[in-house]
Amino acid sequence: MDYLNNIDLDSIKIIDKSEYPTKKAKEDKVTNDIDNLFKELNIHDGAVISFHHHLRNGDYVTNLIMKQVQKLGIKNVTLVASSLFPTNKELIPLLKDGTIKNIVTSYISGELGEAISHGELQGYIVMQSHGGRGRSILNGEIEIDVAFIASPSSDNKGNISGVNGTNSCGTLGYAIADSMMAKKVVAVTDSLVEYPNSPADITEDYVDHILVVDSIGLKSGIVSGTTMITKDPIGLKIAKDTLKVMAASGLLKDGFSFQSGAGGISLAATSFLRDYMIENNLKGSFASGGITGYLTDMLEEGLFDSLFDVQCFDLKAIESLKRNSNHLRMSASQYGNPEVSTVVDNLDIVILGATEIDTNFNVNVMTGSHGMLMGGSGGHQDTAAGSKLSIIVSKLFSSRIPLIKDKVDVITTPGSTVDVLVTERGICVNPLRQDLIELFKAAKLNVVDINELKDYSEKIMGVAKPIEKTDRVIGLSEYRDGRIIDYIYEVK
Amino acid sequence: MSYKTLLFMPGNNPGMLQSSDILGADGIIIDLEDAVAITEKDAARILVCEYLNTFDTTQSDIFVRVNPLDTPFFYDDLDAIKTLNITGVVLPKASVESMEALDKYLTENNLDFKVIGLVETALGLEMAMDILSRSKKVIGVLLGAEDLTLDLGAKRTKESEEIAYARSRIIAVSKALQIEAIDTPWTDTDDYEGLKIDTLNAKDLGMTGKALISPRHVDIVNSIFAPSEQEVNHALRVVEGVKAANEKGLGAFSLDGKMVDAPIIKRALNLLKMSGDYKEEYDGLLK
Numbered sequence: 001m002d003y004l005n006n007i008d009l010d011s012i013k014i015i016d017k018s019e020y021p022t023k024k025a026k027e028d029k030v031t032n033d034i035d036n037l038f039k040e041l042n043i044h045d046g047a048v049i050s051f052h053h054h055l056r057n058g059d060y061v062t063n064l065i066m067k068q069v070q071k072l073g074i075k076n077v078t079l080v081a082s083s084l085f086p087t088n089k090e091l092i093p094l095l096k097d098g099t100i101k102n103i104v105t106s107y108i109s110g111e112l113g114e115a116i117s118h119g120e121l122q123g124y125i126v127m128q129s130h131g132g133r134g135r136s137i138l139n140g141e142i143e144i145d146v147a148f149i150a151s152p153s154s155d156n157k158g159n160i161s162g163v164n165g166t167n168s169c170g171t172l173g174y175a176i177a178d179s180m181m182a183k184k185v186v187a188v189t190d191s192l193v194e195y196p197n198s199p200a201d202i203t204e205d206y207v208d209h210i211l212v213v214d215s216i217g218l219k220s221g222i223v224s225g226t227t228m229i230t231k232d233p234i235g236l237k238i239a240k241d242t243l244k245v246m247a248a249s250g251l252l253k254d255g256f257s258f259q260s261g262a263g264g265i266s267l268a269a270t271s272f273l274r275d276y277m278i279e280n281n282l283k284g285s286f287a288s289g290g291i292t293g294y295l296t297d298m299l300e301e302g303l304f305d306s307l308f309d310v311q312c313f314d315l316k317a318i319e320s321l322k323r324n325s326n327h328l329r330m331s332a333s334q335y336g337n338p339e340v341s342t343v344v345d346n347l348d349i350v351i352l353g354a355t356e357i358d359t360n361f362n363v364n365v366m367t368g369s370h371g372m373l374m375g376g377s378g379g380h381q382d383t384a385a386g387s388k389l390s391i392i393v394s395k396l397f398s399s400r401i402p403l404i405k406d407k408v409d410v411i412t413t414p415g416s417t418v419d420v421l422v423t424e425r426g427i428c429v430n431p432l433r434q435d436l437i438e439l440f441k442a443a444k445l446n447v448v449d450i451n452e453l454k455d456y457s458e459k460i461m462g463v464a465k466p467i468e469k470t471d472r473v474i475g476l477s478e479y480r481d482g483r484i485i486d487y488i489y490e491v492k
Numbered sequence: 493m494s495y496k497t498l499l500f501m502p503g504n505n506p507g508m509l510q511s512s513d514i515l516g517a518d519g520i521i522i523d524l525e526d527a528v529a530i531t532e533k534d535a536a537r538i539l540v541c542e543y544l545n546t547f548d549t550t551q552s553d554i555f556v557r558v559n560p561l562d563t564p565f566f567y568d569d570l571d572a573i574k575t576l577n578i579t580g581v582v583l584p585k586a587s588v589e590s591m592e593a594l595d596k597y598l599t600e601n602n603l604d605f606k607v608i609g610l611v612e613t614a615l616g617l618e619m620a621m622d623i624l625s626r627s628k629k630v631i632g633v634l635l636g637a638e639d640l641t642l643d644l645g646a647k648r649t650k651e652s653e654e655i656a657y658a659r660s661r662i663i664a665v666s667k668a669l670q671i672e673a674i675d676t677p678w679t680d681t682d683d684y685e686g687l688k689i690d691t692l693n694a695k696d697l698g699m700t701g702k703a704l705i706s707p708r709h710v711d712i713v714n715s716i717f718a719p720s721e722q723e724v725n726h727a728l729r730v731v732e733g734v735k736a737a738n739e740k741g742l743g744a745f746s747l748d749g750k751m752v753d754a755p756i757i758k759r760a761l762n763l764l765k766m767s768g769d770y771k772e773e774y775d776g777l778l779k
Binding site: 231233234236237240424425460 | 510511514515516546547682706707708711
């Protein structure tokens with residue numbers, strides 16, 4: 001628009017009638033020929049290819065596309081998947097033959113994670129948070145060549161909706177940044193619907209191609225992992241004590257905001273919170289994160305004004321998203337990108353889990369007791385940093401494995417952002433939060449020093465044997481702002 | 493001590509035992525009897541001893557349910573627990589013979605254990621007064637409705653009409669002997685509404701507490717047996733009234749237009765004991 005600063009507009013050339021635009025149909029985006037599509041995409045060695053995980057363990061798209069990449073002999077690909085699940089064990093041969101060289105993800109579980117821990121990835125794995133993933137894609141730190149978006153439904157122009165279609169999976173929050181920034185965007189769908197497909201999570205202006213396949217997966221696979229309230233009496237005690245912690249913090253008042261995970265103890269705490277809110281005539285502002293039916297019930301009961309949903313954890317949440325206008329979609333960036341204004345910064349309370357926690361309150365949710373990759377931050381880092389009160393809930397022992405250690409295997413969430421640990425044998429408060437210590441003691445909660453709790457645990461269970469690892473770094477634990485907070489080593 | 497809740501824990505489950513003291517029950521009954529298979533009796537005894545010698549269990553009173561006298565395990569169980577720091581023993585299938593045997597053993601071994609008699613047979617029910625009088629160490633009676641209804645040939649139902657007579661008889665005996673009347677457990681671990689109704693029925697009949705087989709039942713039963721704030725306030729007013737009347741040399745007085753006599757004072761004192769508001773200075777009030 002050079003003419004805006006051009007004083008002499010008479011010098012600007014006006015086009016001739018012969019150059020006037022003509023109406024012509026845009027190229028058809030729809031194909032069911034994967035071979036032809038790949039020719040057009042021209043994916044090369046070393047390409048960066050992304051996927052989202054909203055179908056969770058029911059996803060077929062990542063395996064389907066990556067096997068096509070393998071078939072074409074493309075090597076050294078960087079796989080940027082928002083999460084990887086046990087179903088992705090089919091990718092293990094692609095590590096061995098060099099199809100996949102590097103992986104960037106926020107969560108990994110199952111045999112693929114174990115293979116990577118045993119050194120089968122030729123490059124590196126970078127573990128990000130959900131907000132960190134959104135940040136790194138939107139600010140150009142990660143440049144995606146092709147984003148393949150598993151689309152529960154799409155029309156022929158590429159309006160993608162997560163709530164319509166055979167395999168509706170709800171909000172598509174983790175794919176938004178990919179659709180905006182990838183050089184090419186392919187909607188992969190098994191439900192081609194009439195134009196316009198509404199409500200669209202990703203609109204046609206961001207979609208280049210539509211690949212129609214027999215099935216993108218199984219919506220029933222969304223409900224993977226724990227999404228039921230625990231019946232374990234120890235878990236229930238922890239959940240009850242968590243409610244006491246929330247109440248004693250002074251944050252449970254009209255307009256408060258809340259997030260909890262989908263683990264059994266977190267869900268029990270949410271259930272107790274619901275009873276507390278009804279009993280005390282409290283109304284919250286919003287609940288956020290991965291959304292479950294427990295939270296959609298609370299929305300419908302009027303206990304929260306709205307839900308911010310980045311990921312549906314069960315089928316009830318999908319139905320709610322479809323019909324309830326106060327059940328709001330959000331992108332991973334809106335959820336937790338540290339470089340912009342985000343929902344997590346408006347959170348009062350978050351309840352999170354931990355595989356391990358150390359005496360400096362650093363949390364590991366990435367590797368298990370054998371040191372192998374079996375999880376990841378997801379929104380852990382983001383919400384811990386953004387909320388006024390971050391609460392870790394966990395049993396002090398899991399079978400014979402102690403929770404509290406001198407140093408966690410891999411730091412996922414820095415202790416500087418973790419406020420409280422609730423176990424069945426006491427509540428530990430980060431010394432950085434003297435204000436909470438005083439409030440909790442005034443409320444006569446069982447506040448104990450985390451070092452004392454560790455000593456008690458070791459007295460009963462003994463000290464855990466160190467995990468046997470090699471000196472080879474296989475990956476990095478990245479903080480949400482892009483800085484590296486820990487190495488991930490190969491397991492012997 | 494008044495036991496609103498007495499929670500059964502299998503004596504052969506280390507995972508459950510190690511958490512027994514944090515579940516909020518007034519007392520724990522570690523079971524060496526029905527919960528433990530015959531082939532595991534030895535192992536359970538060892539585990540229970542190790543657990544009680546290793547863990548700090550002062551948060552709850554610990555009772556051990558031994559095996560009945562007519563089994564080969566009765567004295568083995570007593571020998572195993574006699575050095576432990578426990579509150580007492582629960583005697584299953586309590587009979588005159590077994591109560592005397594237990595009392596004799598405790599006396600001979602100079603053990604200051606308390607005894608809760610488990611009434612769970614038709615004979616035991618009809619002879620409850622006699623059985624429970626056989627030892628001064630008895631502080632409570634526990635109704636075992638599952639075995640009792642089996643013995644009676646009755647169908648066990650959630651409505652519990654089949655044990656109405658047994659409950660009332662147990663309660664009458666316990667009041668006569670001034671011991672605690674502890675109700676039979678609610679066996680449907682997931683039916684919380686049923687538990688509430690059953691517990692309220694038992695409380696209204698006069699039971700002072702309830703045995704439990706699920707830790708998830710503890711809070712519900714505790715809250716039902718716990719005196720309400722209103723009840724505690726009324727009891728405190730009764731006690732203050734008695735003190736004032738005694739100072740004035742009055743034998744009787746009225747509160748809110750109702751005469752306060754010995755049964756009302758006794759009820760108020762019991763309630764304050766249950767709520768934890770009882771003070772030593774109340775000891776002499778009931779003359």
